[in-house]
Amino acid sequence: MKAIVYHGPKEISLDDVPVPEINQDEVLIKVHYAGICGSDLNIYVGAHPRAKSPLITGHEFSGVIAKGNGHFKEGTPVTVRPLISCQHCAPCENGVSHVCSSLKLYGIDTAGGMAEYVKVPANVVHQLPADMPMTIGAFVEPLAVAVHAVSRTNFNVGDSVVVFGAGTIGLCMASVLQAGGAKQIIVVETNPYRLQLASELGFIALNPAEIDITARVSELTKGIALMSCMTVPPIRLLPHC
Ligand SMILES: [Zn+2]
Ligand SMILES: [Zn+2]
Incomplete structure (x- = not known):
């Protein structure tokens, strides 16, 4: 598949990479749109403290389920809550996993949505209304x-x-x-x-x-x-x- 890959400060390219393999907790999304966030620009110039190359960027995206894996029907329009939280630190156990003490993000700490396909755990996927344009779907995260x-x-x-x-x-x-x-x-x-x-x-x-x-x-x-x-x-x- 094609993916936008960060290789180092001001080095970004459209590469051919393997389609991600999913495990039983994950789904595969066929990406329709991905937004460019300020943090993507920080990554591009090499100013993001966590982003390590090579990295597929993009944490604001919409798409459809390509492999639902029993969690979603194929073709379901979705967006993603791009946070990766540990589930066992004090904030996670107190229901505020968005401030997890080791919080990570898709597209910053691990492969994101500026690619034809992205894999994420099913529990961070949100179904979009059928009549919502996919461009708006990619805007749900910043909103x-x-x-x-x-x-x-x-x-x-x-x-x-x-x-x-x-x-x-x-x-x-x-x-x-x-x-x-x-x-x-x-x-x-x-x-x-x-x-x-x-x-x-x-x-x-x-x-x-x-x-x-x-x-x-x-x-x-x-x-x-x-x-x-x-x-x-x-x-x-x-x-x-
Ligand atoms: Zn952002
Ligand atoms: Zn945590």
């Missing part, structure tokens, strides 16, 4: 990150909110807040493309390089706003770029 992040804030319906950063997760958070009934959603961003995207999505897009953000936000919200910070540096600021 879930935003849903979780918003759930960690003290947001209430009718609040005015400020989201710093209009990257994928920032815009997902703004969209989740919009769906959740925020009164005003202010997105702070310096990148012109992202600013435009934010305003096209109906958010108040402000550029701190051009205006006094504190004054403008106070004016818009009459001094009462919930702040939500996304502080991942843009990839061009990372080392080796």
Whole structure:
């Protein structure tokens, strides 16, 4: 099968590799779409602390079950919760396996979804609605990150909110807040493309390089706003770029 393989900093290629063999707990997915995450860009430039070459990248993907192995019917549309947790550390035993003390991810610590086929344990697979486009299916994971992040804030319906950063997760958070009934959603961003995207999505897009953000936000919200910070540096600021 074809797979996108990371071989070292700025060395990535489309390779022919064997189709993965599955064990009794696993299923084989035929991948339809895979998203490129910020962490994939970190891997590409060699800045990800855990990714070791050779590695098939990709942890945001959708596809159909190619081998269900008794767990799923073949052809079922699915996406994957890409976390690999140990199941026996204290966080895992307390039901918070997403903060497992030895947490790993498909596409970072082991082969991911930027390939024709990927194998994963059946218990991380989620069936998608039959009418959901596969492009959206590949977007479930980053959207879930935003849903979780918003759930960690003290947001209430009718609040005015400020989201710093209009990257994928920032815009997902703004969209989740919009769906959740925020009164005003202010997105702070310096990148012109992202600013435009934010305003096209109906958010108040402000550029701190051009205006006094504190004054403008106070004016818009009459001094009462919930702040939500996304502080991942843009990839061009990372080392080796
Ligand atoms: Zn990601
Ligand atoms: Zn664990």
